[in-house]
Amino acid sequence: MTGARTGPVHDPAGAERRARAQLRPEHYDFIAGGAGEETALRENEDAFGRLALLPRVLRGGAERGTRVGVLGREWAAPLFVSPTAFHRLAHPDGELATARAAAATGTPLITGMAATTAVADVVAAARARDPEAVVWFQLYLQPEHEVTTALVRRAERAGCSALVVTVDSPVFGTRTRDLRNGFHDLPPGLAAENMRDLLPGAAPGGTRDIAMWPAGWDDLRRLRDLTDLPLVLKGVLHPADARTAVEQGVDALLVSNHGGRQLDAAPASVEALPAVAEAVAGRVPLLMDGGVRRGSDVALALALGAVAAGVGRPVLWALATGGEDGVAQMLTALREDFDRVLALCGGHRPEDLTADQVVPRGLPHRRPEGERAW
Numbered sequence: 001m002t003g004a005r006t007g008p009v010h011d012p013a014g015a016e017r018r019a020r021a022q023l024r025p026e027h028y029d030f031i032a033g034g035a036g037e038e039t040a041l042r043e044n045e046d047a048f049g050r051l052a053l054l055p056r057v058l059r060g061g062a063e064r065g066t067r068v069g070v071l072g073r074e075w076a077a078p079l080f081v082s083p084t085a086f087h088r089l090a091h092p093d094g095e096l097a098t099a100r101a102a103a104a105t106g107t108p109l110i111t112g113m114a115a116t117t118a119v120a121d122v123v124a125a126a127r128a129r130d131p132e133a134v135v136w137f138q139l140y141l142q143p144e145h146e147v148t149t150a151l152v153r154r155a156e157r158a159g160c161s162a163l164v165v166t167v168d169s170p171v172f173g174t175r176t177r178d179l180r181n182g183f184h185d186l187p188p189g190l191a192a193e194n195m196r197d198l199l200p201g202a203a204p205g206g207t208r209d210i211a212m213w214p215a216g217w218d219d220l221r222r223l224r225d226l227t228d229l230p231l232v233l234k235g236v237l238h239p240a241d242a243r244t245a246v247e248q249g250v251d252a253l254l255v256s257n258h259g260g261r262q263l264d265a266a267p268a269s270v271e272a273l274p275a276v277a278e279a280v281a282g283r284v285p286l287l288m289d290g291g292v293r294r295g296s297d298v299a300l301a302l303a304l305g306a307v308a309a310g311v312g313r314p315v316l317w318a319l320a321t322g323g324e325d326g327v328a329q330m331l332t333a334l335r336e337d338f339d340r341v342l343a344l345c346g347g348h349r350p351e352d353l354t355a356d357q358v359v360p361r362g363l364p365h366r367r368p369e370g371e372r373a374w
């Protein structure tokens, strides 16, 4: 049969179940959990479930492709790996395995300051698979400007091609599961390697060593002056902030509620996307993450204004059960799933997906007066 599935089957729920069986319970909870009552966490996936895609028909499309352009580079698909802390909790190869898998599948990777592998080693691992691999560095603005500066220099020297500043974390969200489990520190032997020698005391070993701090637009301007790398703001949900960010010369926005781990009352990322897209009006590219689990989620995000969608937890589940191969299979399956959804929607390229193709699920409660159902 033409077009039959040949690659790995995409099974997001199964991947999490298998990872859970393998991880220490407090590590599983750290990854799976959200803030407070985990409303924002649940909403990220549920919101996609409330949206349907209206396919267009008879549009041809034998010449289909998934490539997109972002900040001057071509990406294989509108898909990237969002920054998540502590990959060595999931697998001994940690960020090295993730970096190799991302590069091997042509997927851009955002590695974070809370990685358990130094950014230079992460970039080297990616470039060993693909010399053109795209790696960005995520950071939190630090209370001491010298620490921020040192982190930026580490990312520049490593060869990262953009900085992602996470701005949704003036304080750490209330992580209910971590509090219940007493999980605050990394196991012996693991450390937040990017922070090494930047903080007083021993090797940075836990969530408390990554300062989240209430930075302001002034601090962002100082960062702008510090580096020529493109700046991406992560965690913008309010359209007014999106507008300010564009005025401040930010190069891209990543619309995100931090996987439901910061403000529990925040909307789902995909629900915040349309208003941000309207405010930005195409002046900078929009990325999004939160609850992206299948090709149709990527397609919905694109139709609502994003140029690409990121995955956080699915990477860690795949890493826990399958290391580099597991992550590569997951990313490949997700890309293939998106490609099929794009075709079924009548699209030839990711840009062909439009907002008129997104409709809410569920019948309207009341039909307009006098109108028949057929």
Ligand SMILES: Cc1cc2nc3c(=O)[nH]c(=O)nc-3n(C[C@H](O)[C@H](O)[C@H](O)COP(=O)(O)O)c2cc1C
Residues within 6 Å of the ligand: 030, 031, 032, 044, 082, 083, 084, 085, 112, 113, 114, 138, 166, 234, 256, 257, 258, 259, 260, 261, 289, 290, 291, 292, 310, 311, 312, 313, 314
């Ligand atoms: C275990 C874990 C650690 C995370 N660490 C960071 C981090 O250090 N910096 C950051 O900006 N976002 C962090 N995030 C948020 C992700 O970048 C991303 O916004 C979120 O995971 C996307 O949602 P998803 O997990 O539903 O795909 C983390 C998320 C998880 C699950």
Ligand SMILES: O=C(O)C(=O)c1ccccc1
Residues within 6 Å of the ligand: 085, 114, 206, 207, 210, 258, 261
């Ligand atoms: O950002 C997060 O969600 C997160 O879990 C984390 C943990 C430790 C350090 C930095 C971020």
